[in-house]
Every structure is written in C-alpha cells, then in structure tokens.
Amino acid sequence: MAVVHHRYVTVQGRRLFYREAGPADAPVLVLLHGFPTSSFMFRELIPALAGRYRVIAPDHLGFGLSDAPAADEFGYTFDALAELTAGLLDQLGVRRYAIYVQDYGAPIGWRLALADPGAITAIVTQNGNGYDDGFVPGFWKTVWDFHREETPETVAGIRGALSLEAIRWQYLTGVPDETVVSPDTWHHDVALVSRPGNDEVQLALFRDYATNPPLYPALHEYLRTHRPPVLAVWGTADPIFGPDGARAFARDVPDAEIHLLDGGHFLLESAGDQVAALIRDFLGRKVTG
Numbered sequence: 001m002a003v004v005h006h007r008y009v010t011v012q013g014r015r016l017f018y019r020e021a022g023p024a025d026a027p028v029l030v031l032l033h034g035f036p037t038s039s040f041m042f043r044e045l046i047p048a049l050a051g052r053y054r055v056i057a058p059d060h061l062g063f064g065l066s067d068a069p070a071a072d073e074f075g076y077t078f079d080a081l082a083e084l085t086a087g088l089l090d091q092l093g094v095r096r097y098a099i100y101v102q103d104y105g106a107p108i109g110w111r112l113a114l115a116d117p118g119a120i121t122a123i124v125t126q127n128g129n130g131y132d133d134g135f136v137p138g139f140w141k142t143v144w145d146f147h148r149e150e151t152p153e154t155v156a157g158i159r160g161a162l163s164l165e166a167i168r169w170q171y172l173t174g175v176p177d178e179t180v181v182s183p184d185t186w187h188h189d190v191a192l193v194s195r196p197g198n199d200e201v202q203l204a205l206f207r208d209y210a211t212n213p214p215l216y217p218a219l220h221e222y223l224r225t226h227r228p229p230v231l232a233v234w235g236t237a238d239p240i241f242g243p244d245g246a247r248a249f250a251r252d253v254p255d256a257e258i259h260l261l262d263g264g265h266f267l268l269e270s271a272g273d274q275v276a277a278l279i280r281d282f283l284g285r286k287v288t289g
Helices: 045-049 078-091 105-115 137-148 152-162 164-172 184-193 198-211 213-226 268-286
Strands: 005-011 014-021 028-032 054-058 097-101 120-125 230-235 257-261
Touching: 005 078, 014 045, 014 078, 028 045, 028 078, 028 105, 045 054, 045 268, 054 078, 078 105, 078 198, 097 105, 105 120, 105 213, 120 268, 137 152, 137 198, 152 164, 152 198, 164 184, 184 198, 198 213, 230 268, 257 268
Parallel strands: 028 054, 028 097, 097 120, 120 230, 230 257
Antiparallel strands: 005 014, 014 054
C-alpha cells in the first residue's frame, strides 16, 4: 500500500491542504474534487494509482482542510480557484500533468488547460461536465433560477443544497446498492460546509457557476486543437450531470474513451475499483512520462 502524505502549502497568502503519494519522478496526476467534498473523496483512489504515478489531490480554498476565508474577504470564483491550484502546482515543481476532474473540479481543470495547454498530458473526467448536454434540468433549474434573479426564494433553494439531506441525496441517488456508500462521506462534507460563514462561500461559487458554460466553446476548441487523450468515466444515473455529458466529448476528441458505469454522481464510492482500473489502463497507454 502506497504511503499517502498529508501536507500544506501557502499560495498567495492562503494555506492549502493537499494529499500526495507516489514516486517523485513519476508522471503526475492531479485530482480535482467537486462540490461539496474535498480531497477526502480520493482517499481510496490515491493509493490505488500511486504505484505508477505521482498523485496530488488539493482541497480547493473554502473546502476540506484548506483555508476558508470569509466571502467578504476573498473573491470566490472559479478563476480564483484555478489560479490557486496553478500556484500550488508551481510550488511543487509540477510542469506537466494529467488531470482528473469531477463536478467543480471540471471548470477548474478547464481553466488550467486553457491557460497552459502544453501542461496537460491527459484528461480523466468523472461526471465533470464540459458541454451543455450533460446538465440534468431537474437539478439545474434551481441554479439557473438563482442566476436569473436572487430573491429570498431562489437563495433559499441554493442554501438547501448545503443541508445534510441534500448532500446525502448527492451521494446515494443512482447508486445500485446504497449500503456500499459510507455515511462518513456526507457527514464529513456537511461538517465542513457548515463552518461559520461557509454558506456564503458556497453561495458565491454557485453564483459564479454562471461563468462556466460560456467557457465551453474555448474548451471545445482546445480539445480539437490540442487533442489531449480523454477518458470519460461516468455514473449513468447521476442526477446532476447525465451521461450525455460524457458522450459529448467524442464530438471534439473522436478517440475519447467513454465508459458509462452503473452509479451516481460520486462514482468512486460505489465503483472505485472499476474506475481505478480504467484510469490505470488509460494512463498506461496514453501517458509515458
């Protein structure tokens, strides 16, 4: 079993937590988590991949064990989170790397790729959207209503996503056997997003999510021009990003490898071994150094 190190680095005056494992001279894989979790979601994937890769999994600012300055002290945007991630990788001496993106990790990863296309050796997207196709209307209507107009009703709808019930729903919806998902997951996330003031942090990022779909045309052009190897591995019953989001990558990367697995939004919790095997095979063929 690989040794996983738990470390901190200060970037732009902010203390960021990250997990790291694997040989220092191995090809790098950066794991970018989604809402409302942290690098905790990769606790089992990291040792499964660290035999062949240097795996780095940061907690975004405002999440997990990273600093969480108040929303009136720091401007929480996906641009800002991407800049902090780039700064972390720079401090670690990482110049070329593959990315694994999920949920919020996707818009952060897309910004990293657009800012430095030559740095990206491969993309693994696990329910990390890059196309309008993947949005499930039943979930996103609440977010789009919030973007159109902030009223007591639309703000309350977004705040509902921070509740124990809603976060549990994210973990269990679409999972064929709910008993394989540990309750530690949603209780861990709820405890951290419930810290004083973190609700405003999360509202700021939900607000800024409106900047992500307009970025998609630039992402698609990047994919067509630079042709990074792409593996899309998706939970087919994800109630947030549906499987059409995975299939869409083949439009711009015709040889994208697309795998639809029986599961939901947090696929690692119910099909972690399958996902790890797909990643090892994919990176083993596509990333040589």
